[in-house]
Amino acid sequence: MTPRSVPKMTTDDEAEAFLAQDLSNLDLTAFKPLTWEAEPKTARVNMRLPAPLMEAVRARAAERGIPYQRLIREAIERTVRR
Template identity: 50%
Template sequence: MGGKNRAMPSLHSDNAAEEFVATSDLTQYDLSGFKPMRFEIEPKGAALNMRLPASLLDAVKARAKAKGIPYTRYVRMLLETDVAQRP
């Protein structure tokens, strides 16, 4: 075949996606538009409660919305990224 030139079909359920992956040659599809997705598997056993200026919280919510994720996940992502960096 001619390489990665086929568009991915819209898959509207887990079952449809599972069947598609099981029966398709994914090397024939253009995956360049895909974005990495993080799955949260570790259970959350602790909570953080903090007070912020409303303007900062609004800015955080706007950034999270632009990324298409809930703002609490965005804040956790920022914390994880910072902690993972070497000092």
């Protein structure tokens, strides 16, 4: 049986549909750990942003099917990892 690669998913619905099938021949080398999502969220951040930037953040998050706070968290995590 040839291993299948993981398709790109941009919404929760796509991920749920993907996980509902037989994944026994899935090539898991594409998966990367997401430490930011596994940690409890106990610290708060409060900041002011220009309205157009906030609108852009919300629009990009909507395109990916995720909450805008998660998108901001991902950006912070990426910056810190560099």
